Each structure stands twice: as C-alpha cells, then as structure tokens.
Amino acid sequence: xxxxxxxxxxxxxxxxxxxxxxxxxxxxxxxxxxxxxxxxxxxxxxxxxxxxxxxxxxxxxxxxxxxxxxxxxxxxxxxxxxxxxxxxxxxxxxxxxxxxxxxxxxxxxxxxxxxxxxxxxxxxxxxx
Amino acid sequence: xxxxxxxxxxxxxxxxxxxxxxxxxxxxxxxxxxxxxxxxxxxxxxxxxxxxxxxxxxxxxxxxxxxxxxxxxxxxxxxxxxxxxxxxxxxxxxxxxxxxxxxxxxxxxxxxxxxxxxxxxxxxxxxxxxxxxxxxxxxxxxxxxxxxxxxxxxxxxxxxxxxxxxxxxxxxxxxxxxxxxxxxxxxxxxxxxxxxxxxxxxxxxxxxxxxxxxxxxxxxxxxxxxxxxxxxxxxxxxxxxxxxx
Numbered sequence: 001x002x003x004x005x006x007x008x009x010x011x012x013x014x015x016x017x018x019x020x021x022x023x024x025x026x027x028x029x030x031x032x033x034x035x036x037x038x039x040x041x042x043x044x045x046x047x048x049x050x051x052x053x054x055x056x057x058x059x060x061x062x063x064x065x066x067x068x069x070x071x072x073x074x075x076x077x078x079x080x081x082x083x084x085x086x087x088x089x090x091x092x093x094x095x096x097x098x099x100x101x102x103x104x105x106x107x108x109x110x111x112x113x114x115x116x117x118x119x120x121x122x123x124x125x126x127x128x
Numbered sequence: 129x130x131x132x133x134x135x136x137x138x139x140x141x142x143x144x145x146x147x148x149x150x151x152x153x154x155x156x157x158x159x160x161x162x163x164x165x166x167x168x169x170x171x172x173x174x175x176x177x178x179x180x181x182x183x184x185x186x187x188x189x190x191x192x193x194x195x196x197x198x199x200x201x202x203x204x205x206x207x208x209x210x211x212x213x214x215x216x217x218x219x220x221x222x223x224x225x226x227x228x229x230x231x232x233x234x235x236x237x238x239x240x241x242x243x244x245x246x247x248x249x250x251x252x253x254x255x256x257x258x259x260x261x262x263x264x265x266x267x268x269x270x271x272x273x274x275x276x277x278x279x280x281x282x283x284x285x286x287x288x289x290x291x292x293x294x295x296x297x298x299x300x301x302x303x304x305x306x307x308x309x310x311x312x313x314x315x316x317x318x319x320x321x322x323x324x325x326x327x328x329x330x331x332x333x334x335x336x337x338x339x340x341x342x343x344x345x346x347x348x349x350x351x352x353x354x355x356x357x358x359x360x361x362x363x364x365x366x367x368x369x370x371x372x373x
C-alpha cells in the first residue's frame with residue numbers, strides 16, 4: 001500500500017517541504033555523505049595516476065590548478081565541514097547535551113561551516 | 129468565535145478500496161476560528177456522507193483526528209482554520225503518513241497500538257515527576273498521591289512526521305520510544321532498555337526532531353528518545369564492567 005513505510009520511499013528523505021531544521025540537517029548530512037563518498041572514489045582514481053610516473057601526475061596537477069577544479073575542492077571542504085559539524089550535533093544530542101536548543105546549535109554550527117568555507121575560499125583563490 | 133466569515137476550499141484526499149487515491153474539492157463558508165475538523169465534519173454532513181475520517185472527543189484528548197493539513201501533521205480538533213489558511217485560501221487534508229489507509233482520511237493504527245501496549249507504559253502517572261526535567265518547577269509541589277493521564281494521546285502524528293519511519297516499517301517510532309522512556313523512568317524495568325536497544329529502536333532515530341515539532345501534547349518524543357539513548361548507553365557500560373545483567 002502506498003501510504004505505508006517502504007525502503008523504496010528513500011527519496012522522501014530529501015524532501016525539505018514543511019520540515020524543521022532537524023530534517024534539513026538530516027538531508028544535508030545525506031547529501032554531503034554522498035558527495036564525500038563520490039570524492040573519495042575520485043581521489044583514489046586520481047592517486048592511481050602515480051602509477052603512471054611523475055609525468056602523468058604532473059599533467060593532473062596542471063589540470064587541478066583550473067578554477068573549476070578549485071571550486072570542486074571548495075565544495076569538498078564545505079561538505080566535510082557541514083557533515084562533520086552536523087555529526088557533532090548528533091553526538092551531542094545523543095548524549096543528552098543541547099537537546100532542547102538543538103535548532104540553535106544547528107544554525108550556530110552551520111554558521112561556523114559557512115565561515116570556515118569562506119576562509120578556505122579566500123586562501124585557495126586569493127592567497128595560494 | 130467571531131462573526132467573520134471566510135470562503136475556504138477544502139481539498140480532501142479520497143480513497144476507497146483498491147481505487148487509486150485522488151483529491152476532491154469542497155468550497156465551504158466558515159468562521160476562521162472554527163477548527164479544521166469542523167470543516168471536515170461539515171463536508172461529511174452537508175456534502176458527502178461517504179467521507180470516512182476518525183474523530184471522537186473534539187478537545188485533544190482521544191488523539192483520533194490526527195491528519196495532514198497543508199502538508200503538516202495536525203490534531204484537527206485543535207487546529208483553527210485561521211492558523212492554516214486565509215480567506216479565499218485552501219486547506220489540503222490528507223491521511224497521516226506511514227499508516228495503511230483504510231478509507232479516505234482514516235488509517236489503520238493497529239500495529240502502532242500493539243507496539244505501544246508492548247512498552248507497558250502506564251496511562252496514568254503520578255503528577256509529581258510527570259513533567260519533563262527541563263520544565264523546572266512544574267508539579268514539584270503536587271501531592272504525591274495525585275495522578276494524571278499520561279501526556280501521549282497516541283495520535284500517531286509523530287510517526288507520520290518522522291523522516292526515518294517513512295522507509296522503515298520495523299522502526300518502533302517516536303511515540304513508542306517515548307512511551308518506553310516514560311515507562312522505564314517510572315518502573316526501572318531493564319527489559320524495556322533491552323527491547324529498545326537495537327537498529328529498529330533508539331538507534332534508528334536520525335535526530336530530525338520532527339516528532340517533537342508536531343506533537344500536540346507536549347510529550348517531546350525527541351527529548352525522550354535521546355534520554356532513552358543515554359540510559360541504554362549507561363546500561364551497556366555497566367554491563368561491560370559486570371555491574372548489570
């Protein structure tokens with residue numbers, strides 16, 4: 001029956017309509033987890049260039065200096081910060097810390113993630 | 129009640145037997161301070177006697193009239209029409225999620241009731257100590273002999289709102305876990321912790337806190353789930369050091 005729970009309904013996990021910050025955190029954690037897993041695979045593929053010797057790896061490093069690749073790396077940093085800080089919130093609430101102020105904790109941690117991402121962006125695009 | 133009159137379109141989910149579900153619209157003239165359940169009852173009384181829905185007490189005690197109102201779980205007997213729409217607006221009414229639909233707005237809650245019974249949560253609790261710990265001072269001076277009904281009215285709104293319950297039929301769900309927490313707090317029966325310490329118990333919750341957001345009865349299931357987790361962890365640690373069976 002379509003109104004009953006089913007694993008096939010996993011796309012509902014990503015539906016933010018009529019939801020609270022707690023579910024937005026839940027959605028963000030899933031999206032960033034998928035993104036980080038994809039990055040891990042990509043990272044291993046790139047590292048496999050080492051087997052082609054120095055020339056193969058240098059060619060990749062040249063490619064990695066492009067702004068679009070740097071932006072991709074910034075997304076990885078943002079995903080890591082969001083996922084990690086969100087995870088911290090889940091751990092804290094699991095141990096009964098900040099349960100009644102979990103919304104404020106969520107917004108505070110996401111603000112930290114935004115500041116961290118902005119700091120990394122500045123260093124990547126204007127300093128390094 | 130005011131003398132104000134609003135024209136509101138109720139968009140009601142209809143489903144009979146194996147027929148595919150569809151929506152049917154009814155235009156009503158309402159007092160905006162009436163409740164959503166009043167509108168649903170008026171549709172049944174004056175427009176379509178085949179509309180099936182559950183209700184009983186009309187004052188948030190029985191928990192029978194939980195429905196999805198404009199996408200959010202509401203106890204319709206205490207949800208003023210004014211709070212969910214405006215004059216000329218729409219009120220979309222659907223059955224609760226995560227329960228099999230019997231007909232139209234009525235859902236089968238038998239599995240949920242069975243799980244609630246299995247927690248042996250008392251329906252009547254001592255007034256003193258019945259408040260949540262963060263509600264400081266509430267009922268502290270109460271006579272120890274006084275009792276009151278437990279807060280949970282078993283409306284199922286929390287299970288409908290839970291983003292985890294939508295994919296996991298085996299998940300006990302927020303109300304059941306909250307009942308187990310309350311029962312354990314009152315009885316100290318360790319079997320409850322054993323029962324809820326599993327993938328379909330306290331550990332399935334992903335901290336969405338939707339249950340607490342929609343609970344019409346101040347149960348705060350999310351807080352109780354987190355408290356139950358602490359108790360489960362505490363018991364595990366004690367067992368590790370041979371301090372508990």
